[in-house]
Amino acid sequence: MANNFEYYSPTKVYFGKGEEKNVGRYIREYGANNVMIVYGGSSAKKSGLLDLVKDALSKENLSVTEIGGVVPNPHLDKVYEGIELGKKNKTDFILAIGGGSPIDTAKAIAYGLAEPDKDVWELYEHTRVAEKCLPVASILTIAAAGSETSKSSVITDEKTNSKRAYDDNLARPVFTIMNPEYTMTLPDYQTESGCTDMMMHTMERYFTNGGNMEITDAIAEGLLKTVMKNAVILHSDPQNYEARAEVMWAGSLAHNDLTGCGNDGGDFMSHQLEHEMGGMFNVTHGAGLAAIWPSWARYVMPYCLPRFVRYARNVMGVTINGTDQEVAEAGIQAMENFYHQIGMPVNLKELGIAPSDEQIEEMASRCLAACGGHTGSAKRLTKEDMIQIYKNAR
């Protein structure tokens, strides 16, 4: 049965070749004067995109401040640095260039500047909610996290290794520019981690025990099959524009809530478990998800069997005759085969980490705290469940 839902996806999307050249004009529409550009390590410089954007903004007489050096699993210190810079320069609009890490940093800076007397980290600790946020936009260069249309921002306090998310519609970007050509320079590992992440955003909403709609399932299954097909193409043909375009658009649709309409809010425990791995071991988010998902899936499958059977049949194309358990297990195995086909890990060893029992205990404690208690829809996980899932994934 369909649950009531609110669907709010206000981000304007400019998709296709050359759209980045219009960025100054697009920002002007929001009445901005002082723009802060937030970007990562080197890719935006190397591609020439950063210079192109600065030119485009100055042609519109927009003043520009820039802050680079955002790292994957982005740090809180960089957010504070951006807030201080923004205060000095009277920033009134924030433009991220890159992927989830610069965009999430941009969102955090935007919260911080809108309420300058409060500590932005309180939002991520969930001790208060935001009342305001500056407008944020992005030029996306990696199809993955979906932050370009999502309400989430994920930041790591590097001093405590706490990776925390804050979700609020206030930070939904006002627009995003997506030119698939800019994603062609991605290393294969990042391309495929990105495809894994966007699939997981849909799967987190798919494996639930509460509320389903035929239309939502059809969109989710179509999206998953499209991403799988094009992830395989990109593994051997990274310059394929059509495949780049397919996964770029899929990445946004996967996390703008479209694939969850009518459900109970989704499961999201693979994400919660992975965020602790990212906080402690700094692994690439999508690859971390691929490594933890099979263990999570086998652990919760008995509690959410009809959805695993449907997934096996409709997404993974499992045709065997067998019990529901056998069909569901065949679906999980097919998923593992797919991950291997695109160079993704299916356990922690393949991911390149070997957490000790003590580290697993710590990740589970942190995960429980981040979730605010037992959470999950396929199965509500206790701390003991989390420990077992981590251990089974080794």
Ligand code: NZQ
């Ligand atoms: O730093 P640069 O040099 O730009 O290199 C980046 C980085 O090393 C590189 N890259 C990006 N575009 C490129 C490129 N390299 C070559 N050519 C290009 N065109 O890719 C690497 C990863 O970048 P990052 O921004 O970290 O990628 P992603 O989009 O996967 O973001 C991951 C972060 O987003 C969070 C994750 O936890 C992680 O911290 N998430 C954010 C979500 C959200 N806000 O809605 C939801 C997700 O579930 C996720 O948790």
Ligand code: ZN
């Ligand atoms: Zn994700």
